[in-house]
Amino acid sequence: MRKWFEKLWEELNKIVIFRSLRFRISVLIILVGVVCCFGMRFGILRNYFSRAVEVRTTDVQSQLQILANHLISYDYLMNPSSDVVNAELEQVANLYDGRIMVIGGNYAILKDTYNVATGKYMISEEVIRCFKGVILSHYDNENDYIEIAVPITNTVEEKNETVGVILASVSTTTLVQNEEILSRNSWIFVFLLLAVVLVVAFFMPRIMLRPFNRLSDAISEVKSGFTDEAIAVNDYVETEHIADSFNQVMERMKVMEESRQEFVSNVSHELKTPLTSVKVLADSLNNQDDVPVEVYKDFMSDICDEIDRENSIINDLLSLVKMDKKSANLNITSVDVNALIESVFKRLSPLAQRNQVEMVFESIRQVNAELDEVKFTLALTNLIENGIKYNQRGGVVKVTLDADYQFFTITVTDTGIGIAEEDQKSIFERFYRVDKSHSREIGGTGLGLAITRNAILLHRGSVVVNSELGHGTTFTVKVPINYAVNSKAAAEAVEAKKQSTEQ
Ligand SMILES: Nc1ncnc2c1ncn2[C@@H]1O[C@H](COP(=O)(O)OP(=O)(O)OP(=O)(O)O)[C@@H](O)[C@H]1O
Numbered sequence: 475m476r477k478w479f480e481k482l483w484e485e486l487n488k489i490v491i492f493r494s495l496r497f498r499i500s501v502l503i504i505l506v507g508v509v510c511c512f513g514m515r516f517g518i519l520r521n522y523f524s525r526a527v528e529v530r531t532t533d534v535q536s537q538l539q540i541l542a543n544h545l546i547s548y549d550y551l552m553n554p555s556s557d558v559v560n561a562e563l564e565q566v567a568n569l570y571d572g573r574i575m576v577i578g579g580n581y582a583i584l585k586d587t588y589n590v591a592t593g594k595y596m597i598s599e600e601v602i603r604c605f606k607g608v609i610l611s612h613y614d615n616e617n618d619y620i621e622i623a624v625p626i627t628n629t630v631e632e633k634n635e636t637v638g639v640i641l642a643s644v645s646t647t648t649l650v651q652n653e654e655i656l657s658r659n660s661w662i663f664v665f666l667l668l669a670v671v672l673v674v675a676f677f678m679p680r681i682m683l684r685p686f687n688r689l690s691d692a693i694s695e696v697k698s699g700f701t702d703e704a705i706a707v708n709d710y711v712e713t714e715h716i717a718d719s720f721n722q723v724m725e726r727m728k729v730m731e732e733s734r735q736e737f738v739s740n741v742s743h744e745l746k747t748p749l750t751s752v753k754v755l756a757d758s759l760n761n762q763d764d765v766p767v768e769v770y771k772d773f774m775s776d777i778c779d780e781i782d783r784e785n786s787i788i789n790d791l792l793s794l795v796k797m798d799k800k801s802a803n804l805n806i807t808s809v810d811v812n813a814l815i816e817s818v819f820k821r822l823s824p825l826a827q828r829n830q831v832e833m834v835f836e837s838i839r840q841v842n843a844e845l846d847e848v849k850f851t852l853a854l855t856n857l858i859e860n861g862i863k864y865n866q867r868g869g870v871v872k873v874t875l876d877a878d879y880q881f882f883t884i885t886v887t888d889t890g891i892g893i894a895e896e897d898q899k900s901i902f903e904r905f906y907r908v909d910k911s912h913s914r915e916i917g918g919t920g921l922g923l924a925i926t927r928n929a930i931l932l933h934r935g936s937v938v939v940n941s942e943l944g945h946g947t948t949f950t951v952k953v954p955i956n957y958a959v960n961s962k963a964a965a966e967a968v969e970a971k972k973q974s975t976e977q
């Protein structure tokens with residue numbers, strides 16, 4: 475049944491109009507309206523009829539009660555020929571379009587207003603029960619009559635003994651006829667109400683959805699470029715939320731667009747600088763005659779340096795572009811992190827020696843983690859290389875490795891020049907260099923930390939910087955030991971990242 479319903483729902487959803495909210499609200503109003511109209515009509519009619527039967531029963535019962543008292547006072551059971559009582563019995567019977575029988579103590583019928591059973595006996599269950607003092611009534615809906623039995627109680631000398639029974643059956647034909655008239659009239663009422671429901675179903679969704687249309691128009695205006703101002707439709711909380719979310723997306727897109735433009739101009743500038751140098755060097759050689767070989771070699775060596783620089787910028791850019799793609803590009807294997815750090819140390823030791831910087835590795839724990847070795851090495855190399863480059867002679871770069879059951883942590887601490895507080899938030903941006911002239915002297919493109927951060931984020935890890943100008947810098951990298959493929963582990967990693975960012 476459920477499957478059948480799901481299939482039907484799926485099929486209905488293929489119809490475009492069915493997916494329209496306005497159509498759905500209209501259908502809902504019509505359905506609720508129809509159910510209410512018919513339900514109300516049914517309820518009113520049913521209630522009317524049962525109430526009418528109840529009223530008729532109580533009426534007749536009280537009339538019979540009065541009659542029973544008259545029967546006692548006229549001693550009718552002993553002398554059933556009393557004209558007054560007989561006339562009264564006939565009158566009540568006619569009034570309710572029914573039949574009244576008076577039954578004496580020996581179950582003999584003393585009076586029958588139909589004059590067919592007088593003198594006969596009536597021994598039925600109702601009569602027997604009524605003789606015990608119980609007033610009985612029963613509605614026979616098949617034959618349209620109410621049967622009522624009222625005991626005739628002798629209250630003289632406070633005896634309270636049932637000496638006879640009045641049995642009446644009254645017709646409910648008039649009640650049925652009234653119900654039919656009411657039923658016919660109620661159709662007019664139902665149709666009028668349905669007309670109102672249809673009008674409401676047509677206009678109400680239009681009015682209700684007007685703010686959403688305005689929202690859609692506002693978004694279209696932004697989309698087609700007429701305006702880039704924030705939109706506001708505050709009629710409903712829902713429209714307010716959508717407008718807020720849209721404005722936030724627009725804000726993000728603006729920031730992204732600005733950073734894209736900045737990136738493009740930075741890239742162009744960075745790529746042009748070595749080329750300009752090469753051009754200047756080549757031109758000056760070209761414009762001179764009989765240039766000595768030494769000068770040629772000197773210039774050519776400078777040209778080679780500039781080409782290397784250009785090459786390194788392009789390589790860095792390619793690494794960044796590769797890492798901008800999804801994590802599907804990660805080549806995850808189980809990596810011995812201690813060995814990885816040692817191999818980075820080995821590769822950087824010539825640079826450290828040249829800069830007279832000591833490198834120290836402190837491993838608190840042996841760590842094996844699921845990593846993309848190439849990308850992670852790239853990230854770590856840049857951090858340690860920075861520690862060496864932005865250090866002073868005789869300085870130290872210390873790397874520590876520790877782990878808990880979920881994450882491993884690497885810290886890279888140097889005793890170098892440090893980074894000012896206001897620069898710390900920008901150093902991970904592409905091409906950002908704190909002191910441009912000094913950095914240029916040291917060498918580098920300003921892409922290293924952007925690559926580092928991207929590589930670590932791809933591993934669902936975090937990197938934070940702590941630095942004091944003139945004293946040194948510490949970068950702390952925290953990465954899940956097991957690459958978080960499932961959502962729970964990913965969520966924990968994100969949580970850990972959030973915590974480390976807050977610190
Ligand atoms: N350990 C550090 N101590 C002081 N300043 C640092 C340190 N690490 C980075 N910086 C500053 O942050 C800037 C950005 O670093 P990043 O590694 O991104 O670029 P880079 O080292 O200049 O070039 P490369 O792309 O070759 O790494 C550096 O230019 C430097 O000013």
Ligand SMILES: [Mg+2]
Nearest residue numbers: 856860918922
């Ligand atoms: Mg660097």
